[in-house]
Amino acid sequence: MKYTLIINNFYDNVREQLLKLGHFLSENNLKRDDGYAIVFHKYSAENIQALDSITELMPVFHVRYVYSNQYVPEICLDYLTTQDNGSSLYLFIGDIWGNELCARLSVRLKGLCITDITSLCRKSNLFLAKKKICSGHILGSFELTGEPCLVSINKSYDEAASPSHSESVEVSYDRTALSTGYELQFTPVVKEESFTDSPCILVCGLGLSNKEHVLAVENCADEINLPVAGSRPCVMNAWLPVDRLIGVSGTILKNNLAILLGVSGAPAFYTGVEKCKHIISINTDKDAPITKKSDLAICGDCTEIFTKFSKLVKEEYQHNE
Known part of the structure; x- marks a missing residue:
């Protein structure tokens, strides 16, 4: 079963993302050779070597680095919508950006979405996901019938204790996820009194x-x-x-x-x-x-x-x- 990790390198927690995802893959018996990773990053061609430290932590065999001059959800969504590698499963870290992309991409791909899961397994023609509900007091089980399934992993999921640095990784680069064609407007956030x-x-x-x-x-x-x-x-x-x-x-x-x-x-x-x-x-x-x-x-x-x-x-x- 093919699956794809979606990783955001526009923030400082990319190492944390990879360690959590690596632990999740290991705990849920997802094979490394079946996995792909798409990493959105901001490094220019002159600084591309900065991605080497990420490659060393990569828990899957195939990785594609996608350059964008800035992080905008629409840019990532447009790119991901055109990338069909036959994956049955897309995995995100359940932080603000991960949950947003997970939900919005599921609509574009006409797939199934569930966020903040703690475990996942495949049973015949469906995925069985578990997540904490009712303020964490109950562990709920959810059957996902249909593909692709898009899930985000609870951001409090444990990191891997000792990631592997020895296994080879197949790396490719893409520079198509640019913000051209978008008229971007940024409004400063005014902090309100609580x-x-x-x-x-x-x-x-x-x-x-x-x-x-x-x-x-x-x-x-x-x-x-x-x-x-x-x-x-x-x-x-x-x-x-x-x-x-x-x-x-x-x-x-x-x-x-x-x-x-x-x-x-x-x-x-x-x-x-x-x-x-x-x-x-x-x-x-x-x-x-x-x-x-x-x-x-x-x-x-x-x-x-x-x-x-x-x-x-x-x-x-x-x-x-």
């Missing part, structure tokens, strides 16, 4: 129904300097950025006051707010689990009620100035 530092925080849930309602609530919250976060359904629907996720897989709040809009109060979410000193929930469902866990529960249209609330707070601010 919402965990605010005495009060607003948390949006699925009950807000759509992104427009979330935006309206955000605008009201901004007028009274109230940070906004969201439950998992809110974030997964792209109504708010993923870095504002509250719950066991996101941020655990300890603010003085949390105002919850349209949140049902599932256990995984409640873990993220239970340490707040006070909780106010606004929900149309009087029987929602969060109702009994709130210091104050209001039954009604959360958008309408919060809009009126923010207006009153704003008027109070202005009165006290």
